[in-house]
Amino acid sequence: MAETIQNELIQYMFLRDNNGNLDVMGCLGLWFGKSNDTDIEIKTLFGHHVAAVLTGAYDDWKKTPRGCLALMILVDQFPRNIYRHTVQSFAGGKIARTIVDEAHDWLHDLKPEECIFVPCLIMTHQENVVDQEWGLRFYNKLEHLLPTELHIFRVILEEHARIIRISFASQREKRGQEEPAAWLSKHEVAECHETFRAFDKDGNGSFDKTELATVLSSTGRMYTEDQIQTAMDRISGREGSTSITFEQFSALLRSNMNTSLEVRARRLFERFDADSSGGISLKELKLCIRGMDDLVTGAEIEEMLKVCDSDHNGELSFEEFSAILPRFEVV
Known part of the structure; x- marks a missing residue:
């Protein structure tokens, strides 16, 4: 049976x-x-x-x-x-x-x-x-x-791992007590500030539990209040923490700046382009995007293709594909 x-x-x-x-x-x-x-x-x-x-x-x-x-x-x-x-x-x-x-x-x-x-x-x-x-x-x-078509799972696994590294960094990986300027370039510090401000809704220079919940929900997963508190404690290094500073947040992003955005975008493009044609079709786009965000509907993906396909050939070139990535925070 x-x-x-x-x-x-x-x-x-x-x-x-x-x-x-x-x-x-x-x-x-x-x-x-x-x-x-x-x-x-x-x-x-x-x-x-x-x-x-x-x-x-x-x-x-x-x-x-x-x-x-x-x-x-x-x-x-x-x-x-x-x-x-x-x-x-x-x-x-x-x-x-x-x-x-x-x-x-x-x-x-x-x-x-x-x-x-x-x-x-x-x-x-x-x-x-x-x-x-x-x-x-x-x-x-x-x-x-x-089969080559299943190599999309490398993208899925790598992006999940990247989010977990950011959200649940170990004490050794965190550099929360150091000024970011000590180990980031001015451009990288600016990137950190831009990302931080996007989630710091009240503009007070720190994340509270609600704002951290927004960061974590960007992974496509749902978390309980206890899980969010655990994440906050690990990032801040303090039990019962009520906020996360910019320095602590930027420390988490350090490992993700070792590879340029263009390199990561190129790597994703090649994996989305399952048939190696040099362009991403609507079918390939649907499969890949839904692998990272299953809340996106087929109609929304078709609209993305229509908006970003500047030469109207029914496929996305690397440059056109790069314009979509910020929607999913995958680079």
């Missing part, structure tokens, strides 16, 4: 043709698409299993790699459909993390595309730098085995 349910879950998430070949574009549409019909279908077919697993059922599935993959779909993926845009959509995160600790050889026991889910996506959904970097190291070993 358990094996039958596991196979149903895996077959639902990994679409294949009659010969067993992965339908890559169909999978990307399912994984990144935002469809009420799909959400309803998942709830109808698997909602009772999701409810059960969130209360601790099916723990014995971890004994096999395929069981782990099916379990991950139930605790990490389907809650995002069934409880979309609510805190409950992330309720299975801790259970999912325990899956990675199982002594399985993922690359040997699962198909390459399945390894995107276990362990990569599990680790990129964790809110600590150690797990984020572990997931990236695993992906580095996995990428050459994947």
Whole structure:
């Protein structure tokens, strides 16, 4: 019985043709698409299993790699459909993390595309730098085995890791007691001030809990008040902190200034351009943007393409693509 349910879950998430070949574009549409019909279908077919697993059922599935993959779909993926845009959509995160600790050889026991889910996506959904970097190291070993169209996951994993490094920096990484001018150029200090002012809504020169919540929500995740307070304490280095100074905030951005904006933009462009045509089509744009921000609708993406496609050829050049990036804070 358990094996039958596991196979149903895996077959639902990994679409294949009659010969067993992965339908890559169909999978990307399912994984990144935002469809009420799909959400309803998942709830109808698997909602009772999701409810059960969130209360601790099916723990014995971890004994096999395929069981782990099916379990991950139930605790990490389907809650995002069934409880979309609510805190409950992330309720299975801790259970999912325990899956990675199982002594399985993922690359040997699962198909390459399945390894995107276990362990990569599990680790990129964790809110600590150690797990984020572990997931990236695993992906580095996995990428050459994947279809080119799935290389978009490097962008997703790297951007999630970048946000976590900013939001939950360790004490060693923070330089909150130093003046930013001691280790940043004047241009970099100006960039920090610009970013800081964008979130410092009351203009008092510091972030309070509400303003920090706005920063964290830019990752596309929802956080509880306790999680926000924990982040504030870690950034400021003080328990029960009520504010974050500009110096503390700018220290968090230091690691992100080692690579120029143009270099990062070029790297993203090449990964969005799945067919290496030199331009990003509407289809490629939809898949990539929804991978970073699933609140963006298809109509909004089409409007972005229309506005930024200055030569009206139906694709985005590198220069046109660069104009979109600030909307998602990915550079």
